[in-house]
Amino acid sequence: MTVMAVVPTSGADAGEQFEQLYRSSAADVYAYVASLLRDRAAAEDVTALAFERAFRRRALFDVHRGSARAWLFAIARNAALDELRRRRRTGALLHEVADASSELDEDLDSDLAERRLVVREGLAALEARDREVILLKFVGRLSNAELARVLHCSESNAGTRLHRAIERLREACGVTR
Amino acid sequence: MSRDELNASEREELAALDRILAREPVGEQHLELAALVDSVRAGAPRMDPAFAERLDAQTAGRGARRGRRRGGARFVDRLNVRRLALASGGLVAAAVAFTIVISSGVFAGKTVQNGVALGGHPRSGVATLLPAAGPRATSTTQAPVGTTSGPTAATGQAALGGANFSATLAPNARLVHRDSTLTLASAPAAMQGVANQIVLATERQGGVVETSNVAVQGSNSRASFRLQVPSGRLSRLIAAVSSLASVRALNQNTNDITDGYNQEQARLADNVALRAALLTQLAAAPTLTAQAAIQKQLNRVEARITAEHGEIDSLLTQGREATLQVTVLPGAAVKHAAVAAGPFTTAFNRALHALEAILAIALVAFAIVLPFALTALALWWGATSVRQRARERAMRTA
Numbered sequence: 001m002t003v004m005a006v007v008p009t010s011g012a013d014a015g016e017q018f019e020q021l022y023r024s025s026a027a028d029v030y031a032y033v034a035s036l037l038r039d040r041a042a043a044e045d046v047t048a049l050a051f052e053r054a055f056r057r058r059a060l061f062d063v064h065r066g067s068a069r070a071w072l073f074a075i076a077r078n079a080a081l082d083e084l085r086r087r088r089r090t091g092a093l094l095h096e097v098a099d100a101s102s103e104l105d106e107d108l109d110s111d112l113a114e115r116r117l118v119v120r121e122g123l124a125a126l127e128a129r130d131r132e133v134i135l136l137k138f139v140g141r142l143s144n145a146e147l148a149r150v151l152h153c154s155e156s157n158a159g160t161r162l163h164r165a166i167e168r169l170r171e172a173c174g175v176t177r
Numbered sequence: 178m179s180r181d182e183l184n185a186s187e188r189e190e191l192a193a194l195d196r197i198l199a200r201e202p203v204g205e206q207h208l209e210l211a212a213l214v215d216s217v218r219a220g221a222p223r224m225d226p227a228f229a230e231r232l233d234a235q236t237a238g239r240g241a242r243r244g245r246r247r248g249g250a251r252f253v254d255r256l257n258v259r260r261l262a263l264a265s266g267g268l269v270a271a272a273v274a275f276t277i278v279i280s281s282g283v284f285a286g287k288t289v290q291n292g293v294a295l296g297g298h299p300r301s302g303v304a305t306l307l308p309a310a311g312p313r314a315t316s317t318t319q320a321p322v323g324t325t326s327g328p329t330a331a332t333g334q335a336a337l338g339g340a341n342f343s344a345t346l347a348p349n350a351r352l353v354h355r356d357s358t359l360t361l362a363s364a365p366a367a368m369q370g371v372a373n374q375i376v377l378a379t380e381r382q383g384g385v386v387e388t389s390n391v392a393v394q395g396s397n398s399r400a401s402f403r404l405q406v407p408s409g410r411l412s413r414l415i416a417a418v419s420s421l422a423s424v425r426a427l428n429q430n431t432n433d434i435t436d437g438y439n440q441e442q443a444r445l446a447d448n449v450a451l452r453a454a455l456l457t458q459l460a461a462a463p464t465l466t467a468q469a470a471i472q473k474q475l476n477r478v479e480a481r482i483t484a485e486h487g488e489i490d491s492l493l494t495q496g497r498e499a500t501l502q503v504t505v506l507p508g509a510a511v512k513h514a515a516v517a518a519g520p521f522t523t524a525f526n527r528a529l530h531a532l533e534a535i536l537a538i539a540l541v542a543f544a545i546v547l548p549f550a551l552t553a554l555a556l557w558w559g560a561t562s563v564r565q566r567a568r569e570r571a572m573r574t575a
Contacts, residue, residue, distance in 0.1 A: 022236050026229070031221035044228045051236060081568035088571060119216035128572055138217045141198045144191070152565065156182065163187050166194075166213070175209065 018055060021068050026051070029076045032135045036080045036128065039087075046083050050076035070146035073136060077150055122172030130165035137162055269543060272536050352438050352492060355411050355499035357429040362508025363422040368398040371421050371505055375402055378417035382410040387500070400505040411499040418503055425506065438492045445485040452478045 029050060034043035054075050061071055123131055136142050136150060148158035183191070193207040197214050224232075363371045372391045379386055384406030391400040406414050415427070455475045462468040 019236060026232060027224055028221075030224045034222035040222075040225070043222070044225070047224075048232055048235060051232070055236075078568060081571050084571040085567055088574070115212065116216045116220050119213065120220035123217060123220070132572065134217060135221070137194070138198070138214050139221050143195070152569075159183055159188075159191055162194075163183055163191060166190075166210075169213065169217075173213075175213070 018058060021054075021072065022051060025069055025072055028139045028141070029072060031139050032073065032132075033076055033080045035123070035135050035139075036077075036132060037083060038124075042083055042087070046076065046079045050079045053079065066146045066149050067142075069140065070142050070150060073140045073142060073146075074150045077132075077136075118173050119169070122169055122174075125172045126165070126168055129161075130168050133158075133162050133165040134169060272539055272543075350435075351433060352435045352496040353408075354432045354434050354495040355408055355430070356432065356502075357411065357415060357427070357499070358502040359415060359418060359424065359428075359504070360426040361418070361422040361503065361505045362425050363505050365393070365395055365398040365507045367422075368393050368400060368505060368507070372400045372402075374421045375400075375404075375418055375503060375505075378414060378421070379404045379406065382406050382414045382417065384410070384414060396507050398507050400503075402501075402503040404501040404503060405498050406501065408497060408499045411501060414501060418501070422505060423508060425508070434492050434495060438489065438496075441485055441488050441492065445482065445489065448478050448482045448485065452482065 026047070030043060030047045033046045033050070034040060037043050037046065050072065054072050057075070061068060065071075123134065126134070133147070133151070136147055142150065144159050144162070145155050147162065148155040151158055151161070153161070190207065190210065193203045194210060194214070196203050197207065197211045203211060361371070369391065372389070376386055376389070379402075384404055387403040387405050389400070389402045392398060404414065415429075419427070452475065455471055455478060459468060459471045459475065462471055
């Protein structure tokens with residue numbers, strides 16, 4: 001499994017290292033946040049905020065506690081959950097994420113396009129907690145230990161949650177094994 | 178089996194998932210999972226190009242701003258917060274340990290000298306007894322017990338009052354008064370320092386300076402003290418004062434005053450009995466003239482009883498407290514650890530004293546700050562926990 005080992009805290013080229021982290025993670029962080037919030041404008045704000053916070057707090061990053069990527073996803077998760085709380089308080093309206101990938105699907109063969117559509121709908125039908133685990137693993141590519149750190153649970157619990165979430169996704173997509 | 182435990186096939190599937198995400202080959206039975214991963218990743222929301230550009234610009238701007246930061250800020254960036262906290266904790270612990278060692282008296286012999294080495298008045302209250310004296314200045318101050326203002330007298334009296342003596346003498350006990358004279362010789366230049374140290378040594382033994390007379394006048398310098406300490410601490414005071422300069426003479430007198438005390442007690446008992454008899458006679462007196470005569474006798478007996486009470490108290494005080502008469506005469510400068518230290522020792526002592534003071538202040542500051550810091554830490558931890566719970570709740574209800 002490829003995990004970024006970028007340490008954005010120290011050394012003269014810390015700025016470059018942070019930029020490297022940004023380049024490798026920005027799209028995935030956005031995908032994760034947008035799936036969680038289901039609101040494009042809010043996802044953009046939260047993604048920008050997550051990188052801003054990560055940059056400000058880079059001195060607090062500890063390489064022994066996980067990869068920079070996991071640390072970044074934890075920051076993004078907190079920012080997204082804060083946004084969810086704010087939205088619940090203020091009753092803000094959702095601006096559903098536009099189906100950006102559907103445009104590309106036209107170039108794919110119909111079976112693949114249909115399967116992706118089914119999976120997308122299945123994922124959207126999942127509970128937020130399950131959807132989050134799937135996204136952190138599939139999109140964030142975090143190890144189970146990093147997943148546990150981001151979700152504030154034990155590693156075995158993270159593994160169990162992940163496996164159950166995959167099972168529910170399969171059910172939601174009507175996949176049989 | 179725990180709720181969190183997975184069976185072998187489930188664990189194998191998670192391992193396969195890690196291999197899929199790492200783009201490593203997996204077995205046929207996991208191709209469905211690989212397709213699922215691919216679909217999820219392909220279907221994940223993508224950034225709007227305009228937003229991606231804005232975010233790029235924002236990140237690039239941040240990097241450029243950081244490039245212009247000063248060297249100090251870069252240094253702070255390089256510091257690992259945890260290491261910094263550990264180092265600070267270690268420093269504080271070392272400071273506390275060092276302060277404990279200092280205050281426990283390991284360096285007591287050295288620190289005693291500090292008053293001399295630094296000059297001036299090392300403790301408050303001494304000023305009332307020992308006025309500052311220049312090379313040609315002459316000063317004479319007398320401070321009788323009980324009238325001296327300032328902490329010297331106060332602490333001394335408190336210590337004397339706390340001494341382990343009873344107001345009356347136990348049966349078969351002896352009442353002894355100890356009285357000593359000590360003559361020291363000191364270099365004229367060190368006279369003032371020795372005088373200061375004598376006062377400090379007396380305070381440390383819980384005594385008081387009854388009278389003091391310090392005259393700093395070159396080769397005619399002279400100092401004399403009459404010190405009063407609890408009887409049991411006289412030896413320690415003599416040892417402490419003797420260590421300050423060369424001892425020329427030491428005279429120790431022990432006077433058993435038990436007989437005088439017993440005689441006074443007997444006289445008191447007689448007079449009390451006489452007073453009782455006179456009171457009986459007074460009650461039975463037939464005439465006014467007889468009554469007046471008895472009353473006159475009664476008054477005289479009362480006066481004697483009062484005087485005898487005073488005498489008994491005085492004897493008890495003498496037994497409780499010892500006096501030490503110290504005279505410091507000018508003499509040849511003798512190398513002495515306490516007052517005739519070399520420049521390096523003096524510098525060391527000064528540095529040690531300064532360090533001691535700094536550490537004491539730091540310790541006090543630490544003691545004040547610690548409760549606030551712990552409270553702030555607890556509040557921060559509580560707020561963080563509450564916020565995290567609220568976030569998880571938001572996730573559940575999303």
